[in-house]
Amino acid sequence: MGSHYLEGALAPVHEELTLTDLKITGTLPDHLDGRYLRNGPNPIGEVDPATYHWFMGDGMVHGIRLRDGRAEWYRNRWVRGPVAARRLGEPEPPAPGAAGFDVVGPNTSVIGHAGRTIALIEGGLAPYELDDELGTVGACDFGGTLSGGYTAHPKHDPVTGELHAVSYSFARGNRVQYSVIDVLGRARRTVDIQVTGSPMMHDFSLTEKHVVFYDLPVTFDARKAVPSAVPAPLAAPARLVMDALIGRVRVPDPIAARAVTSGGTGLPYSWNPRYPARIGVMPREGGDADVRWFEVEPCYVFHPLNAYDDGDTIVLDVVRHPRMFATDPLGPNEGATTLDRWTVDPRAGKVIESRLDDRFQEFPRVDERRTGHRHRYGYAVQIREGVAPDDTLLKHDLDRGTTLTRSFGHGKGAGEFVFEPSTPEGAEDDGLLLGLVSDLPSGTTDLMVLDAATLETVAAVHIPARVPAGFHGNWVAG
Template sequence: MSNPFTQGNYAPVQQEHTCADLPVIGSIPDHLDGRYLRNGPNPSAEIDPDAYSWFMGDGMVHGIRLRDGRAEWYRNRWVRSPHVSRALGEPLRPRNPRAGLDLLGANTNVIGHAGRTLALVEGGAANYELTDELDTVGPCDFDGTLPGGYTAHPKRDPETGELHAVSYFFGRGNTVQYSVIGADGRARRTVDVEVGGSPMMHDFSLTEKHVVFYDLPVTFDVRQATATVAPSWMRRPAQLVLSALIGRVRIPDPISARMTRFTRANRGYPYRWNPRYPARIGVMPRSGGPRDVRWFDVGPCYVFHPLNAYDTEDGVVLDVVRHSKIFDADLSGPSEGAPTLDRWTVDFKRGQVREERLDDREQEFPRVDERLLGKKHRYGYSVGADTLYKHDLASGRTETRSFGEGNQVGEFVFEPNAADSAEDDGILMGLRYSAAEQRSDLLLLDAETLETVAVVQLPDRVPNGFHGNWVPTGA
């Protein structure tokens, strides 16, 4: 069977562009002064379609600079990991062993924080600092304050500007790490929380009072991770080392690094569905520690992305995109079942979670007005293949904007028209790919009506990827 994540707009682009004065249809609002950035997998060298996982492609960051009603430039750059630098015939950049494993260029998210542009990834790999023009500076460990890798999904507290995150890595054993990065770009707090094993914890939720952990049945698979180790006689030692890393046994860094190099030949994804692993969520007070986590059972499923979360008098409300199963029969990408928008209401008094379906249409990449992150929200946005959804959680109604056959859209991010604008008084920004034109555009939509405000035409297509953000000038 052919791999769908190597075809169509999943196929990589081969060129890095630097283009100025992009064509614009419509009018870019004058208050938009910054960069729209998007990250995603884009292999820099030839791949084996049978072994390739979408999650393992080299990172490529795309950026569009908007200012004074103009689209000043478009750039796309590979994140220069050692693998990418070798593939492009470039000198290797200085390494930072404290920043995490240099397995691949950070390929999942891109943010601005404390004056830095950061390309992010998870699972113990290093995140990378970029220049404003998206060239690679090097691996980042937040000025030496947070060693060992980070996450793809930090959340910025809208009141303090701090970045909260939950990071996982099979080498941490049966723990994940909650961290708080201050507005100055340095870690000010870390908490190690024990979980059921070695789960893939792609995202988490944050409320004004709590941190929520998703301990769900997709876990590190030692046999899968070592399936293509060469020579074959190294597979059993590799499995033993990785098994020890997952547990509590300490393995010397040089040995674990060597095993990482052996297993890198396997481009397949090393996490998979584990039906024996209980599905649960943990709720910890922001100021709490490991002993303060309360665990609640949920039905077997996987959550890549929550929409938002907020506190109630008796618990926490979690709006999430729920996958019934992933990485069971297909490790190339999340393709097993249609993800839906669900609400989980955690009841502290009863010690249980009520699960309900909010929208049964296939969708992913949910976003909310970031000013309301961790607070009660009314609106949320998500996307299907060619459709944008605007969910009104107060009325229960959903508005849609279809972009038509042959078009695909990615995640849309919300930027308010002013600091005190209403919750849907702003601009939605996202990429649309046209199969007919073999090109992508940046769409600016009115968040209230979903009508087009402006279209920024790009010189090439942006392959289907993961996450992006609007980074205002000075952020």
């Protein structure tokens, strides 16, 4: 039996390419000097479709270098941690050590910070630094200032340039870690926050004054972490031991790594209807004792669009899933998503939930100059069941309550689009949107460069190769 997480737009590619002097339709604006980078899972070698979890594929970063109106190259490279190198038959690099443990190479996002390119993943796994041509430099622990893994979704503060993050791992027990990485690439602040149990906290929100934690009912599942090689009479006691450890003590990283990789069934997280759904609000300079918790309807959020302070309230725009990993343990396939607004009212002690758009969508992005500040526009990709890419990009005008759409045509699969302003001082939609659109029948891909105001094509960079549907990317200037 096949897996739709290994087919069609999600099917992996099997070789690394370097393609130069790519053809372009239209004209690339002169200010586009840098690299468009995107990360995603791409398993090395054969995998078992019955147990393959989409989130557990080996990380592969794709990049297109733009300069002086030209597309100089396209590259795709697996991130070489010890496990990936072993699968590729290459010499193993040093283990990531304090940076986190290595199960799959970072496969979720890729950013630029402090002059470095960093491939990201979550759950206690190690991020890795890449060179300018996507070769692996090594595990990243931010100059020895941060241990135990990082997150896939840090946020740049547009005022200070610092990188804020919330990291989770079942090795942390019942705590998540808020961190601030300074502009030199070193952690200047880390704060442990106690949560209900051991949740999968994929993302968080940042405002001018607050950090927001999403403590929602997708939690560590000891049944998936106990290796299948454990004899049946011992499996139940082993699960009890794992359950007892989670939330009480920190599990050493080597133990955690063995639990996940020694015959378990992929991602060790699942829907937990007994877990309370809530969000936590902490002042930016606060600590664990300063967090206030507010109940929300049970659901799951992978990706907030943005958040901001509005007088005494806090506004959170999020893509809401009704649940996650409840009936499909191998990927995000649990019903229609919606774009919702949650307004936190600290005085009333409650969250007001409302619907902004009911189209099935994901991968929301905002002009990152507006991160933590009031925004008008948001961009998302319309998707089909199982988070397979559709051919339509959405631009939400949240002031007017309208949505502009752009269809790329039948047989096309659109990935996440990122916003790049035309000038640093330009208006919120005065800029470009960059994203990959695959043509499934021809097995080719275009980097589409769109006018953010109209969603019309400014230019298209033609890549004579298929780029599988993946997760997140960014424009890295310079």
